[in-house]
Amino acid sequence: xxxxxxxxxxxxxxxAEGEEAPPVVVARAVYEHPFxxxxxxxxxxxxxxxxxxxxLQIFRAFPSFGAKIPQKDLLHWPKAFxxxxxxxxxxxxxxxxxxxxxxxxxxxxxxxxxxxxxxQVLFTHRDIPGVWPMVKHYFFFGPKxxxxxxxxxxxxxxxxxxxVLGVLSVLTGFAVWKPxxxxxxxxxxGGFHWARIWHFAVMWAILGFMLGHxxxxxxxxxxxxxxxxxxxxKDPEY
Amino acid sequence: MKNEGGKNNDRNxxxxxxxxxxxxxxxxxxxxxxxxxxxxxxxxxxxxQEGLLKKGLGFSDWASARMFRSGQLAPTFENAxxxxxxxxxxxxxxxxxxxxxxxxxxxxxxxxxxxxxxYKLAQVQSLPRYRQNTRHICVEGWDVIGRFGGxxxxxxxxxxxxDTSARYVxxxxxxxxxxxxxxATALHPQTLLCYEMYEQPxxxxxxxxxxxxxxxxxxxxxxxxxxxxxxxxxxxxVGYWEDQGYSWFYGL
Numbered sequence: 071x072x073x074x075x076x077x078x079x080x081x082x083x084x085x086a087e088g089e090e091a092p093p094v095v096v097a098r099a100v101y102e103h104p105f106x107x108x109x110x111x112x113x114x115x116x117x118x119x120x121x122x123x124x125x126l127q128i129f130r131a132f133p134s135f136g137a138k139i140p141q142k143d144l145l146h147w148p149k150a151f152x153x154x155x156x157x158x159x160x161x162x163x164x165x166x167x168x169x170x171x172x173x174x175x176x177x178x179x180x181x182x183x184x185x186x187x188x189x190q191v192l193f194t195h196r197d198i199p200g201v202w203p204m205v206k207h208y209f210f211f212g213p214k215x216x217x218x219x220x221x222x223x224x225x226x227x228x229x230x231x232x233x234v235l236g237v238l239s240v241l242t243g244f245a246v247w248k249p250x251x252x253x254x255x256x257x258x259x260g261g262f263h264w265a266r267i268w269h270f271a272v273m274w275a276i277l278g279f280m281l282g283h284x285x286x287x288x289x290x291x292x293x294x295x296x297x298x299x300x301x302x303x304k305d306p307e308y
Numbered sequence: 309m310k311n312e313g314g315k316n317n318d319r320n321x322x323x324x325x326x327x328x329x330x331x332x333x334x335x336x337x338x339x340x341x342x343x344x345x346x347x348x349x350x351x352x353x354x355x356x357q358e359g360l361l362k363k364g365l366g367f368s369d370w371a372s373a374r375m376f377r378s379g380q381l382a383p384t385f386e387n388a389x390x391x392x393x394x395x396x397x398x399x400x401x402x403x404x405x406x407x408x409x410x411x412x413x414x415x416x417x418x419x420x421x422x423x424x425x426x427y428k429l430a431q432v433q434s435l436p437r438y439r440q441n442t443r444h445i446c447v448e449g450w451d452v453i454g455r456f457g458g459x460x461x462x463x464x465x466x467x468x469x470x471d472t473s474a475r476y477v478x479x480x481x482x483x484x485x486x487x488x489x490x491x492a493t494a495l496h497p498q499t500l501l502c503y504e505m506y507e508q509p510x511x512x513x514x515x516x517x518x519x520x521x522x523x524x525x526x527x528x529x530x531x532x533x534x535x536x537x538x539x540x541x542x543x544x545x546v547g548y549w550e551d552q553g554y555s556w557f558y559g560l
Contacts, residue, residue: 109342138397
């Protein structure tokens with residue numbers, strides 16, 4: 071159960087009189103990330119890497135959002151930063167890892183909902199007052215607001231957005247992959263062309279999140295990183 | 309803030325004390341529980357990679373066939389939405405014009421049918437003609453809205469006395485291209501044996517005299533310059549691009 075606290079203690083040498091001295095608490099640790107969350111996080115990080123890499127290779131086959139005749143290329147993505155080698159290979163990667171991506175996404179969302187653990191990450195109206203102080207701290211050298219739970223309001227906002235982007239990446243993907251069976255999805259997105267544009271845009275939004283996420287991971291250091299591996303965060307700030 | 313109070317209560321209740329050694333043990337145990345993630349590393353092993361990706365593609369095809377609904381029609385468009393014929397891309401794997409003798413052309417029908425043999429274009433054209441403005445989508449990502457006309461493949465299958473409980477319809481082409489269709493797609497009302505585009509006879513580079521036009525499938529499934537059609541339960545050959553590694557079902 072996330073939120074569980076452990077006190078890490080150190081046994082003390084016996085006193086001169088030979089009496090047992092009570093152990094001293096040297097640190098606290100909080101169980102922040104339940105197993106399912108960590109499992110989904112790491113599987114999905116691999117899946118996302120493959121989806122982006124193969125997606126860019128697929129994009130290379132027609133790097134445009136307009137007509138085929140005349141074709142106006144939007145950008146020439148270098149092959150070195152793509153997965154699959156050619157269109158067919160990239161599609162194999164994309165159509166294989168999308169199931170892994172969807173499965174971990176579903177497992178994650180279901181787990182969060184049924185365990186109640188979603189409260190840890192879900193950005194709600196209660197977090198709104200805390201956004202501006204956090205922005206001031208991160209970007210304008212403001213004082214650090216006290217942390218009372220695992221995630222600060224900006225983190226919650228970022229993670230909630232990432233989950234929404236994940237859902238959108240799947241929906242826009244299906245609108246592109248199955249424009250007949252899910253024609254209503256394409257219609258919602260403004261047509262087949264727009265679905266392709268949205269799918270591409272969502273990828274960049276996810277990459278933007280990942281960049282910010284990785285920067286914050288580096289800034290927060292080892293202790294914080296380990297918590298996504300073991301679940302336990304030593305010396306939490308709250 | 310009610311939540312907060314509850315959390316603190318939980319915290320007090322769950323508080324326990326461990327020494328540092330025990331804490332490290334707990335961490336290691338939790339880390340080991342993540343080892344299933346390493347299974348993804350199998351995709352990085354060259355020997356396993358091809359087989360795994362083939363399985364993944366096969367699963368996608370299986371799921372695609374489940375998602376296919378016979379009653380679900382591809383969107384159709386107004387004439388105003390059509391791309392002009394000269395802006396309809398010409399895509400072939402080999403040559404744009406395989407030099408079909410249009411005068412003496414016949415479609416060779418074989419397999420699980422009551423009336424196998426050579427069929428003339430006029431026989432296909434004697435079936436009810438359907439015209440539809442549909443989106444042609446290429447696996448590469450581009451698409452074009454065109455106007456197609458022809459006979460329903462289902463009507464033709466009916467005319468040749470095909471066993472529609474068979475699994476596949478396969479075709480061979482004048483340019484040595486080959487393709488195969490699942491029967492459900494073959495029987496779909498928008499699946500045409502197409503002999504005209506924009507109400508004109510099919511031009512050579514668009515597959516004269518007869519091609520498949522299937523708005524529920526990606527472009528490479530819609531073979532041009534048909535010469536043979538077979539109804540079968542066994543696939544001798546799957547399809548040209550499928551043999552290069554593309555998906556077989558690729559239903560849209």
